[in-house]
Structure formats: C-alpha cells, structure tokens
Amino acid sequence: MMFSRRSALRLAGLGAATLFAPESGLAADKVRVGVLKFGTVSWELDTLKHHRLDAANGIDLEVVYFAGEDATNVAMLAGAIDVIVSDWIWVSQQRSAGSDVTLVPFSSAVGAIMVKGSSPIKSLADLKARKIGVTGGPLDKSWLLIQAVAKRDHNLDLTANNEIVFGAPPLLSEKALEGELDAVLNFWHFCARLEANGFRRLFGADDAARMLGATGSVSALGYVFHDGWARENPSAAMGLVKASRAAKHILATSDEEWLRLKPLIRADGAELEKLRDRYREGIPTRPIAEEQADAALLYRVLAQIGGEKLVGQTPEMAPGTFWPELIE
Template identity: 50%
Template structure:
C-alpha cells in the first residue's frame, strides 16, 4: 500500500511539474522575444542580467534572451544579419549605417565616456603638460576621445599631439598594464578601464565630459545606446516598449540599491573592493537623466565637430547626422 501511494504521489508530482512547465511555456509564447547581443563581461551585461534576474522583462511583457558574442564587431554583424534584435553601439556608427542605406536607430544606454588618467605622483596636471609625453590611447587614431583631446590641445595650448607627444594606440587592457609598469605617462581610455586605474590610486586628469564642456559641446549626450533595426521596431512596437520599460527598471534598481550589485560581482571581474565600488559608481554616473530634443540637437552639434575632426574616415560621406538616427517612434 505504501509503495502504491508513493507511485501515485510521484505521478502526481510529475504531472504538476509538467503542467507548470506547460503553463510557463504558454506564457512565454505569449510574450515577444527580444534577443540582445552582448559581450559576456561587458558593462551592458550588468544591466541586462539585472533585467532577467529580477523578472523585469516578464513584468514588461517580453522575454529577454541574451546572446553572448565575441566582440563589438561581432555584435554589429549579428544585428545586421538578423541574428539579434538589439546591441549596444554609438550613434556615429548608426548614422554612418543609415547614410549607407541601412535603417538602424538608437535609444540611450549611457552617458559614461572615457578619461585621461595619469599615475598618482605624475606632474601632469592638464593637457598643456602632455608635450613630449607617452600617451596611451584606447582604440585607433580615429577614436572620438582622442580627436577631442587633440582639438582641445590645439585650441588651448597650440599643441599638435600627433607631433608634440608620443601617442600609442592599443587595446585598453594592454594600456592599463603598460601605465602600471611605467611604460606610459598617461592613458586616454574607456570609462571601465579608467575606473580600474582610478581604483588603484591613479588620478583622473580630465574626463571626456570635461573636454566636451571645454570645447563648448553638450556634455550630457548619451555616448552609447541600444541599437536596433528600424523595420524590427516598427513591426514589434510592444517588444521595443517592453525592452525600454525593463531596462529602465534595471537602471533604477542599480542606481538605488547597493545589494543589487553584489550578485553582479562575477560579471564585473573586480579584483578588489575598491575596483568593485568604482565600477559601480561610474556606471551610476553614466545613467542618462534626460533624452529630449535638446540632447538630440546637442548630438547633431557634436557630430558636426567630430566630422570636421575625423573626416570621411570617421563619418563617411555624411557631413551631418543622418535623419532617423535617434528613435522617436515610441516610449
């Protein structure tokens, strides 16, 4: 008799699990799926992992799927090929693609940018002190931060950093290693890598936001954003609106709750508490506070400056930002 009861209990439990799974599958089938292309340890994964862990996607009526890719070029290829629905990139790239006939659009993700970092005891106090110095630059000679630094150096100090300093272009991790070893005098790098140097006691001499303000440019324009195909957005308005609602909730939670960051520690790869705190705080600093016509006009103004500084190599044949670069069709 006991064995019979056990078998019936097992069958009932199995039936309940199957019914629960079926209901979950049905519920998921009713929600549009949004596939986001991410880098496993990129800062975007912090926000989107928070969305999924807290069920913000389901609350917003969508099912968020994270597709891990090998690098930023891979995310762009995946978006263009239809392998994912949303990635993170900058609006310069979006505008350039639109100018080539590929209708992509942008909504804000972060205003966080890079910084010029020097060793704690460095005599470099400002841009005018960079003459003859070894400057590590993240990316290529067309990196936007480098173009702005060059423009400011020429405008304020009569310096041609290409000629009057020793620029060294490389990937951010290598630059962090070289300045730690004393092989570089300064590093101009992306904000997560600047934060790691700052946490180790190095000094931020000037942020890219400071450079923008000094050049009379808007400093609150989101530097990078969520990018998607316009035809997908128009065909799936509920999916895009749900994604915006879910990521907004994640941003709010990460802005207000220190506890929400604890579970993100493995993704952040912070080697110590100081790095963890600095990465958290710099992410929070970059949460966009406004996205109005004023910010979009500011981006168009900044585009014109970057087009002048970087030329066709940076922006292609379009001297002005392409219409439709910034999505205004929904929430």
C-alpha cells in the same frame, strides 16, 4: 499595447518594473539582444534577467553573446538578432547608407586621460612631449575630442608632440600601472579600475564634449535596432526600453545589487565601488531630444577632425539616428 511618446518619457524616471506588467494570458514578445560576453552591458542585462524585468515589461529577453563588435553588427543587420549596443556615429553611417537602424541612449560613461596620483601632469598643456597610451585607435571619438580641445585651447598637437602608443585596454592599463606611460586614455571602466589603484582623471571625453559646445552629458552608446522591427513589434521595443530603465533604477539605488554582480564584474572593494559610482554617473537622465541635439553638434566636430575615415561622406548626423518614438 502602444504608449505615447509623452507617456514613455513620464515613465522613464519611475524605475518600477511592476508598473508595466503585461495583461494576464498575453504571450511575451521575444527580444534577442547581442552583446560582448564580458562587456559592461552584461551588468545591466544580468540585473534585468535576475529580477525578471523582461517578463514584468511584456518581453522575453534572450541574450546572445558574441566575441567581437563587428560580429554583433553583422548579426543585427542580417536579422539574426534584434538589438545590439553601438554608438551614434555607426548608426548615422548606416542610416546615411540606406539602413533604418536607430538608437536609444544606454550610457554616457566615457573614457578619460588618466595619470598617476603623484604625476606632475596637471593639465592638457602638461602633456607635451609625453608618452601617451590610447585605446580605440587613431579615430576613437574620445581621443579626437580631446585632441580638438588641446589644439584650440593650448595650441598643442597631441599627435605631433608626443609618443602615442595604441593598444588594447588591459594592456595599456598594465603599462600605465608599471610606469611605462606618462598618461593613458582608456575606456571608462578601465579608468575606474585605475582610479581605485591610485590614478586620477586628468581630462575626460565628457569634459571635452562640453568645452566644444555640448550642453550636458551625451550617451556614448545606445541600444540599436531597426525602425522596421520597432514598427512591427512596438510593445517589444518599448518593453525593452522600460525594462532597461527599471534595471538602471536598481543599479542606481541598490549597493547590494553591485555585490551580487561581483563575480560578473570581476572586482571587489574599492575597485567595485569606483566602477559602481562611475556607472551611475553615466545613466542617462536628459530628454533624448537634448542628447540628440548635442550628438549632432559633436558629430559635426568629429567630422571635421576625423574626416571621411570616421564618418564617410556625410558630415551631418543622419535624421532618425535617435529613435523618434522617444522624442517630442
């Protein structure tokens, strides 16, 4: 069953899984999603499976766990799985190289520079000559965007004027808690855990994106699949989109669901509440056409900062990076 683009957008805000129940007797479409076993995507997929939102939307979702992001990318490109979660820079790179992968927004939750609540650091300008931990490496999108704002607005070169420590998210969070770092840029869920332990957000990647021209929140990650697969399996592709939105609706409105997810999230009390609140802030609500326009703008900014090491030889985001079927 095919839905028009206008219909899909209208249905996006409803969040009621029963609206999309398949006709009696029709077999569900198998959809294989590859994810990291302990990643935040698992929270949504667990909710989706627990409430049988896949069956309610005409699909049979199979979650395939991988140890690393590179493994999921290779598996999807090879056709071993149908869907992964990745970012629009990777999708654009693949399209520029001849692939037909495309993206549906998943979450706009992004990292931030965190400092202890008692820290004298109050702004980006105060970061000069500080020891900063950075997750994701020198070409991390959040790090590059924050560097761009620091340079433009404070004439501060964060890489030249500071001791930068790159490392894994849990290690850098631990170093920050122990006082070995003056500030730390970490992934959003590690930032939320730090907040629950007395840290405050100094400056987020979302703040940087808006200051560099974005008109609203831009999804950092999305469900990624081949255009060809979606054309051959339109009900499966749209079923995944609708099941995901129904799961997000539950996560946005039910505190009880978060209590059920405690063992998976590995958090309790204030930590769980902060993760819940930050997750909810990252649920995409904007028209995808607007997200696409802002992502294209940020892509150009990132291409100027990160160069070929980040985006290859294409300084513009490739057409079709965001799934055209959801764009009017």
